[in-house]
Amino acid sequence: MIFKDSIIIGVIGGGSMGSGIAQVALMAGHNVILCDTSTFALENAKANLYSTFKKLQEKGKIQNADVLINNITFSNTIDALKDCGLIIEAIIEKLEVKQSLFKSLALIVNDTCVLASNTSSLSITSIAASCAYPDRVIGLHFFNPAPLMALVEVIPAIQTNTAFIDAAKNLMLKWGKTPVIAKDTPGFIVNRVARPFYGEALRIFEEDIADMVTIDYAMTQIGNFKMGPFTLMDYIGHDVNFVVTETVFQAFYYDARYKPSFTQKRVLEAGWLGKKSGKGFYDYSTNSVQHQPNTEPELLNIICERIVAMLINEAIDALYLKVATEADLETAMTKGVNYPKGLFKWCDELGSDYVLSLLDNLYNTYHEDRYRASVLLRKQAETKSKFLQ
Ligand SMILES: NC(=O)c1ccc[n+]([C@@H]2O[C@H](COP(=O)([O-])OP(=O)(O)OC[C@H]3O[C@@H](n4cnc5c(N)ncnc54)[C@H](O)[C@@H]3O)[C@@H](O)[C@H]2O)c1
Numbered sequence: 001m002i003f004k005d006s007i008i009i010g011v012i013g014g015g016s017m018g019s020g021i022a023q024v025a026l027m028a029g030h031n032v033i034l035c036d037t038s039t040f041a042l043e044n045a046k047a048n049l050y051s052t053f054k055k056l057q058e059k060g061k062i063q064n065a066d067v068l069i070n071n072i073t074f075s076n077t078i079d080a081l082k083d084c085g086l087i088i089e090a091i092i093e094k095l096e097v098k099q100s101l102f103k104s105l106a107l108i109v110n111d112t113c114v115l116a117s118n119t120s121s122l123s124i125t126s127i128a129a130s131c132a133y134p135d136r137v138i139g140l141h142f143f144n145p146a147p148l149m150a151l152v153e154v155i156p157a158i159q160t161n162t163a164f165i166d167a168a169k170n171l172m173l174k175w176g177k178t179p180v181i182a183k184d185t186p187g188f189i190v191n192r193v194a195r196p197f198y199g200e201a202l203r204i205f206e207e208d209i210a211d212m213v214t215i216d217y218a219m220t221q222i223g224n225f226k227m228g229p230f231t232l233m234d235y236i237g238h239d240v241n242f243v244v245t246e247t248v249f250q251a252f253y254y255d256a257r258y259k260p261s262f263t264q265k266r267v268l269e270a271g272w273l274g275k276k277s278g279k280g281f282y283d284y285s286t287n288s289v290q291h292q293p294n295t296e297p298e299l300l301n302i303i304c305e306r307i308v309a310m311l312i313n314e315a316i317d318a319l320y321l322k323v324a325t326e327a328d329l330e331t332a333m334t335k336g337v338n339y340p341k342g343l344f345k346w347c348d349e350l351g352s353d354y355v356l357s358l359l360d361n362l363y364n365t366y367h368e369d370r371y372r373a374s375v376l377l378r379k380q381a382e383t384k385s386k387f388l389q
Pocket residue numbers: 012013014015016017018035036037038041089090091092093097101118119120121141142143144
């Protein structure tokens with residue numbers, strides 16, 4: 001099965017993700033129909049797309065702003081989507097609402113249309129189960145902002161016709177994206193493997209091993225991450241980041257590895273959402289003064305190694321549990337969240353026996369399940385094998 005260049009793409013939800021996905025599909029040459037129940041959201045999306053295309057044309061990045069603008073139509077009703085070849089849903093993150101939408105969609109589309117969900121945290125299988133054609137439902141998880149972020153996680157539900165997996169992957173390649181295939185498990189790849197970047201940083205802070213500025217400094221200066229965990233959580237917004245952590249924790253039946261932190265919960269409860277609200281872990285008002293980090297090399301190293309070991313362990317466990325291939329896990333973490341290097345490469349450089357010793361030391365200190373090493377890491381350490389040959 002292939003998606004023809006001529007198919008009309010339907011996008012439902014004209015918020016940040018839906019309008020970004022519509023932009024990507026338009027720029028790939030498709031006609032697009034964008035649906036939203038809110039007229040305000042549609043008008044907003046229309047104005048943003050118009051101004052984005054005009055700006056891109058002024059910068060010489062595209063020559064056909066008017067054509068692209070003419071290739072999209074906006075609608076308040078999903079009936080407008082009846083001739084689409086692919087519909088990507090990007091509405092509110094509520095299972096019942098998505099299920100009801102997919103059920104209605106299945107009643108109006110033709111029998112070749114594929115229905116995709118951009119959900120960050122819900123099971124694609126449960127969304128697929130709500131409609132008459134579960135075999136034609138798949139997850140296509142774009143990252144924010146969709147036009148700029150290369151990664152797309154392609155997530156087949158257990159009911160999905162396998163022919164659509166390659167078809168979706170090839171379409172994403174045509175759209176200039178970097179697709180990876182993920183099993184329908186909580187957080188898929190990125191939102192699962194990245195959890196310790198936040199969770200372990202918060203734990204180190206809560207234990208008073210270091211303050212936030214120092215933890216951020218360790219991860220940017222020693223780990224070469226673009227942003228430290230506290231800066232990144234403020235940037236993402238605690239309303240989004242904490243909710244993803246909490247959802248993943250619940251979806252994993254309260255596995256201690258994904259346990260949310262009270263420090264972040266309180267910040268969210270206070271309404272300190274991060275950069276967008278002017279205050280989060282840090283104060284973004286103009287006259288705020290940020291104190292200096294502790295730059296003692298030994299402390300910085302302990303922080304960085306502890307967080308990186310937890311990230312590596314998470315990636316290795318995802319590989320062990322067949323969430324994705326090693327290559328896709330590596331791509332997802334470098335392209336999706338811009339990690340300075342893939343976690344398997346990092347493990348090979350540090351040595352799997354060394355990474356295991358870091359985790360086992362944590363486990364022996366705390367006696368918490370949170371620090372259990374993946375059985376695959378243990379096997380690799382025993383045989384001293386490398387992941388990437
Ligand atoms: N924001 C992110 O960083 C991000 C990243 C990846 C995936 N996602 C996922 O994408 C989806 C959308 O997220 P967003 O950030 O764009 O949300 P958003 O709040 O910006 O936009 C959602 C839009 O959906 C519309 N809507 C709600 N219910 C609808 C319905 N029944 N029919 C039609 N339109 C409806 C709303 O009016 C709104 O315009 C969610 O599932 C989210 O988990 C978000």
